Amino acid sequence: MAKLTGHDLRFHKMSTNDGSSKCDAYATGASTDTVWGVVFEIASVEKPRLDRAEGLGFGYDEKSVDILSAKGPLSAFTYIASPEAIRPDLKPFAWYKQYVLDGAIEHELPPEYIEAIRTVATG
Numbered sequence: 001m002a003k004l005t006g007h008d009l010r011f012h013k014m015s016t017n018d019g020s021s022k023c024d025a026y027a028t029g030a031s032t033d034t035v036w037g038v039v040f041e042i043a044s045v046e047k048p049r050l051d052r053a054e055g056l057g058f059g060y061d062e063k064s065v066d067i068l069s070a071k072g073p074l075s076a077f078t079y080i081a082s083p084e085a086i087r088p089d090l091k092p093f094a095w096y097k098q099y100v101l102d103g104a105i106e107h108e109l110p111p112e113y114i115e116a117i118r119t120v121a122t123g
Contacts, residue, residue: 001038001107002069004078008033009113011092011120013081016058020123021090023100024081025065036109039069039076059085091123 007025015022025035042050054060060079067074092100097120104114 001036001109002067002074002076004035004037004065004067005031006033007035007065009035009117010088011097012086012088012090013059014085014087014090016055018093019090020093020096021087022081022092022096024086025063025078026081026086034113036104036113037078038103038107039067039074054079091121094122097122 004025006027006029008028008030010024010026011021012026013022013024025037051057051062056062056079059082061082062077063080064075064077067076097117101114101117104117
């Protein structure tokens, strides 16, 4: 588990498949904003496959980030919504929000963060 400060979890990235919204670690620059998540290490040969699965170049860009884990600071990368893919008026489908919520619960992210995901309106 790790946190990315200066970012806010937002469901505002327009899906190219179904027109709903997907998650984004939106850069706010505010030290009070934090996105919690899980860090995975992958083999470099698997990176192109992950890029395809995450939609790199199709509404998501790659961003290098500095995160804080229980083991200390780490450098990592994440996928963020491309500016042209951000649509604040969209809402996630209920199944997608539940998928994100289930992951947060499974990985024991902070309770207040889980509750914030629970309150996201769906469309």
